[in-house]
Amino acid sequence: MxxxxxxxxxxxxxxxxxxxxxxxxxxxxxxxxxxxxxxxxxxxxxxxxxxxxxxxxxxxxxxxxxxxxxxxxVHGNAQDGCGNTMNSGEIIIHGHAGDITGLAARGGRIFVRDDVGYRAGIHMKGYNDKKPTIVIGGTAQDFVGEYMAGGIMVLLGLTLSKGERHKACFIGTGMHGGVIYIRGDVDDYQLGKEVDRAELNNEDNELLESLVGEYVEYFNMNPKEIMSTRFTKLFPRWLRPYGRLYAY
Amino acid sequence: MKTYLPPKFIVERDTERCIQCQACVSQCSFDVHSYDSEEDDVISQGDNCVGCHRCAVFCPSGAITIKRNPLQYNENYNWQPEVIEDIKKQAETGGVLLVGMGNDKQYRIYWDHLVLNASQVTNPSIDPLREPMELTTYLGCKPDKLDIGPDSKLQTELPPQIKLEVPIIFAAMSYGAISLNVQKSLARAATEMGTLWNTGEGGLHPTLYKYGPNTIVQVASGRFGVHAEYLDAARAVEIKIGQGAKPGIGGHLPGEKVSDEVSVTRMIPNGTDALSPAPQHDIYSIEDLSQLIYALKEATNYSKPISVKIAAVHNSAAIASGMVRAGADIIVLDGLRGATGAAPKIIRDNVGIPIEMALASADNRLRQEGIRNRASIVVSGGIRNSGDVVKAIALGADAVYIGAAALVALGCTVCQQCHTGKCSWGICTSDLRLSKRINPDIGASRLANLLRGWSLEIKDILGGMGINALESLRGNRLQLRGIDLTDTELQTLGVRMAGS
CATH class of the missing domain: 3.30.110 (Translation Initiation Factor IF3)
Structure with missing residues (x-):
């Protein structure tokens, strides 16, 4: 049908x-x-x-x-809250997306050709075979990946001009699950206290190749150019970032 | 570090009565009692005792007495034992003091300063044992006017309504904070008594979907377990902005409480902290609230009332107005004494306003603005008996939520250790060994009994006032009088002084 x-x-x-x-x-x-x-x-x-x-x-x-x-x-831009608490499915945006893209998503995939606003992917969470995935072709504003409890966030930085860096601060603040990949470098001061960086292993590279592969297919770009730049991998330092906060 | 904290309780064992059966050893979840097999003796060490009285209730020979440690510090009104011990605890841990249940401080309980009316001579009282009395309550948005067609049929399309047989709903308590057996007890009792229970922000366990028609599901900042079937299963959907025990802050369900089963309902991996952020990041304004309300209405095809719950704070009347204008069908105000499974003590004990004041001012404000019909008001936070329920309804509430009272019906003694997850009554715990202590059959019947008892009492009070339907009491503040209140308090409550 x-x-x-x-x-x-x-x-x-x-x-x-x-x-x-x-x-x-x-x-x-x-x-x-x-x-x-x-x-x-x-x-x-x-x-x-x-x-x-x-x-x-x-x-x-x-x-x-x-x-x-x-x-x-979407052949155009999306506004705020796209993919809010999404369970499964796909959203492909040929343009920009606003704030809180993929808020609290449990599953599904979002591909944004260009940039996103503040707090993209906040409180995304994975569960069993569900792995919410956001691939952002451009860059993001502050607090990207905040409170992330699972899932995959990829920032490709393709809208940045040559030599320009991602400007987001508080990246992954409160993150306690999932992974963020950022193409290019970010400084330590841009990271939330709860994340650390790691070198990419084979699994990461395979995952990125497949996600970037999909991205270029949707938006008709050259994968080689994208994959030739180094990626930074960010992961949560603790499963329980606030476990030691309390006196019982 | 050696702790300088003295024991809170003294546990006395009457050795003549004790039959060494070790019931106390197996009942205590705080390691107070132990059995020495060499000496063939049961030993009680009061240091860890939290005063939950589980052992005393289950001791077959009545050998155990629990007393407060008298702690004869030098008398000082400013430096009470609790203050001293809190400082010591923080000096030893460097942490935020955590606590369970509701505010235990001596804030004025206004219910106890309000008295109800009764008919004498000038109008007859009604005997509810022989005459029909109605407690039926409909929750939901009521239209501004009704159009009746020439065929006498209602032409106005009514927004979705919930019919309650009793105006008492079980408050939001999540699976994870309370055990599954407690939720089963609540769900069954709600179904039996024609009322509702509320999932809290912890998802809906697969075994509880069948109670959907009597279930309110919550959507809060963590969005745990929120998905299409969850929303579809419910009778109403509640957006939780805040709660009386901890206004303005989020929630952290510690990883050790996220067991396999809890992980299934919350839809998160087990062992991770379930963190509910302080704000919902898609709600920074009334307009944003409206957006989520209508997102949920769209997601449920306008078939269910959408409730919005806030903690009672200084501006709650104005916020209530915004909530109604944003499209909420039910607004919930949770007061200063509202309970919790875990909250920072400093927040619980210092933030928020008494529910009586919040209710009176919100109801007033909505009436003044001519929008009171557009949403039902449900209040919670420290409702202890049917008298409180009747007074709340006379002050303007449509219904009340009870949380702590329901748990007390199941055995809770308000020992305030919910946050430890070691509840010896099997209520506030995800420990399977402990949660078995609540039998859902017995739990449901205890809860249904409580509601039955309160319903009979409410009918008695109504009958005494010469009122035969709860509807006629709603917002009828002339049935209330104040005692020992200042002019400002009376004015805020919209109630006259006793004798006037």
């Missing part, structure tokens, strides 16, 4: 839009194109099944919040 349904979302409120999306997915529509999207929130929330949604325009906050299974491609 690979019927493609096109919707002109001009002037359509999110509630009506989501009702339409629910209807379409319930009757087995495989692919939906949303045109003229302009700020509608919650697109893809509460959709069941592996439907593919292509968005043309700028979706509003909480794109794919609580999402389970759908795959959303």
């Amino acid at each position: 690979d019927k493609i349904v096109k919707i002109n979302a001009e002037g359509v409120k999110y509630r009506q839009l989501n009702i339409k999306l629910r209807e379409l997915t319930a009757n087995g529509t495989g692919k939906i194109e949303l045109h003229n999207i302009c700020g509608q929130r919650y697109i893809g929330t509460d959709l069941e099944g592996a439907v593919e949604i292509e968005i043309f325009g700028t979706p509003g906050n909480d794109l794919g919040a609580f999402m389970d299974k759908p795959r959303i491609t």
Whole structure:
């Protein structure tokens, strides 16, 4: 059932839009194109099944919040909270994404071609076979990977000009699980107290190659150029960063 | 480091009564009692005793007496034993003092300064044993007006409502903070009595999904266990912004409490700390709150009321107004005396305001703004008996949450050791050996009995006032009078002085 349904979302409120999306997915529509999207929130929330949604325009906050299974491609920028508490599925953004991208995501994957705002990947957590993954082509603002409890965060820095460095501070503050890979260097002062750096091993390289491979496929870039620059791996120093905080 | 802390309790064993059965040895989870096989003697070392009285209750011969250590320090109102010992503890550990249960300080309990009315001569009281009395309560947003069609049918589409048979709900207590058997007891009792229980921020265990129609699920800053089925299973979804025991701070469930089973419901690997950040990072304003409320409404297809819970703080009336305008169908205010599985003592004992004041001012504010109908108000934090419930409803609440009272019904003696995870009553622990001590069949019946008893008492009080439906008491502050309160207190409560 690979019927493609096109919707002109001009002037359509999110509630009506989501009702339409629910209807379409319930009757087995495989692919939906949303045109003229302009700020509608919650697109893809509460959709069941592996439907593919292509968005043309700028979706509003909480794109794919609580999402389970759908795959959303945005031809434009996403705003705040995209992939909020996501369980599974994919969000691919041909542009920038706002603050708290992937907040508290438990699973699923987010690929952002360009930059993201503050606190990307905050409180992502892995569980069993679920490993939330965020690949950011550009750079991120402060507190990226804050409170991370699991999952994978990759920053490629492709939007930085030659010699320019990532400017994010408090990277991985409070992190107690998962891993962050940053292409290029970051200084110690930019790191949260709870993270440490390590050399990449074979497993890391394989993982990065496959994630970068996917990234370049989505956004049509050259993988060799990306992989030729050194990556920094950040990991949580403690499983229990605040275990010694208390007096019993 | 040698501890300078004296024992808090003295455990006395009457050797004539003791039959050396070792029940105390197996019941104590704080290693107070031990058995010396060489001497064939049970020994009690009071040093670790927390005063939970588990051993005394289970001693078959009544041989154990637990007394407070009188601690005859030189008398000093400023330097009470608790103050001295807290300093010593911190000098020995350098940590944040952690504690369980609710604020135990002598803040004024306003319930005890409010008295209720009864009918005499001018209107008849009602005998609830023979006349119908109604405690039914509907939680949810009520429309501003109702349109009735020519066929007498209701034309207004009603927002989702929850029907409660008793206006008492079990407060949010997460699996991890309390044991699964306690949650089972709560869920069964709620189902039997036509009310609700609340998962807290710990996910919903697979065995509890069947109680979904009587379950409130929580969405808090850690988003633990929040996923589509969890939201779908529930009767209502509650966004937890704060809690009375620890307003403004997050929660840390220590890794040792994240057992295999807890890990399944929270959907995190076992052994890791479950950290709930202080704020929800998608909520920095009323507008952001609205965004999450509507995200949850979208995620549940507008089929369930969305509740928002905050700790009662200085501006809670204004915040309550914002919450209602943000789209909350139920607002929950949790007061200064609200309990917890673990909180920094300094926060528990010093932050927040009494629930009576928060309730009165929030209810007032919503009425003044003409939006009181748009959300139900549920209050919690130290509700101890049916008298408190009735007074809360007369002050403007739609229903109350009880947490500590429910745990006391299951055996809790408020020893305040919840944070240690060693609860000898098997309540606040994930230790399987201890949590077996709560039998969900017995637990459910104890809780249902409590609600039954309170319901009968509430009906008695209502009947005495000549009121036959709880609805008629809601926000009816003329049924209250204040005793021993200042003018400002009376004014804030919106209650007249006794005798006036």
